[in-house]
Amino acid sequence: MMMGGMMVITIVFMLIGMVVSARLKSKFQRYARTHLNRDLTGAEIARLMLADHGIHDVKVTSVPGQLTDHYNPLNRTVNLSEEVYNGRNAAAAAVAAHECGHAVQHATSYSMLKFRSAMVPVQAVSAKIINIVFMMMMFGAFAVKGLFSIDTALLIIIACYGVFALFALVTLPVEFDASRRALAWVEQRGIVTRQEHDMAKDALKWAALTYVVAAIGALATLLYFVMMFLGRRD
Numbered sequence: 001m002m003m004g005g006m007m008v009i010t011i012v013f014m015l016i017g018m019v020v021s022a023r024l025k026s027k028f029q030r031y032a033r034t035h036l037n038r039d040l041t042g043a044e045i046a047r048l049m050l051a052d053h054g055i056h057d058v059k060v061t062s063v064p065g066q067l068t069d070h071y072n073p074l075n076r077t078v079n080l081s082e083e084v085y086n087g088r089n090a091a092a093a094a095v096a097a098h099e100c101g102h103a104v105q106h107a108t109s110y111s112m113l114k115f116r117s118a119m120v121p122v123q124a125v126s127a128k129i130i131n132i133v134f135m136m137m138m139f140g141a142f143a144v145k146g147l148f149s150i151d152t153a154l155l156i157i158i159a160c161y162g163v164f165a166l167f168a169l170v171t172l173p174v175e176f177d178a179s180r181r182a183l184a185w186v187e188q189r190g191i192v193t194r195q196e197h198d199m200a201k202d203a204l205k206w207a208a209l210t211y212v213v214a215a216i217g218a219l220a221t222l223l224y225f226v227m228m229f230l231g232r233r234d
Helices: 002-031 042-052 082-086 090-107 111-139 141-147 150-188 194-233
Strands: 059-063 070-072 077-081
Touching: 002 090, 002 194, 042 059, 042 077, 042 082, 042 090, 042 150, 059 082, 070 090, 077 082, 077 090, 082 090, 090 111, 090 150, 090 194, 111 150, 150 194
Parallel strands: 059 077
Antiparallel strands: 070 077
8 A cells, every 4th residue: 555655656746757858858959949149059158157157167068968967066067968068059058057057056155055965965865764664665564563663664754755855845946046047147148139048948947847846746755655654643
């Protein structure tokens, strides 16, 4: 019963995530066909945005894959997929500036980014703990009863999913703020025209929706286990 309900939630939000992801890819492909008026590549835009914010110790690199763009605070790199790194379109401009938005957050000690970074090791530990608990419950229910009660197991699961949900929620303002910084800069710097700005804004909106779906899914799973625990207490 426990794993069945969780499986339903996982499948539902996985399907929603796939729909949003497909829509995101469709938007990027559509906007990638419109050549940027300024004729700048994503890499050039990224370096320009970093320089405008006085950031000179972050390297812009190209990484393989599609939508694999990310900022790595550990080695101070803005990593752009090949399409974005070499692209001269609104989609490439949006993604490049967004990832640089994270670099700006890092440089200015943006509180939510610091909080999210601090949660990374906590989430990693929580993932290991919950995997152990689920394995014990799947392959040795009696062993679990021998070590601790089902209620205790549920409390551990709730604590772990509480961490996952908090991490997903904290990610939202981090991503929204990076997009806000990106869109404000490309407009103020004249990187994009009004039409290109609208394209960039729409592309980043769909990218943000992937994080929204993940956050709602994490909250739904947490609520499921909380209700299960409360139901056992009645």
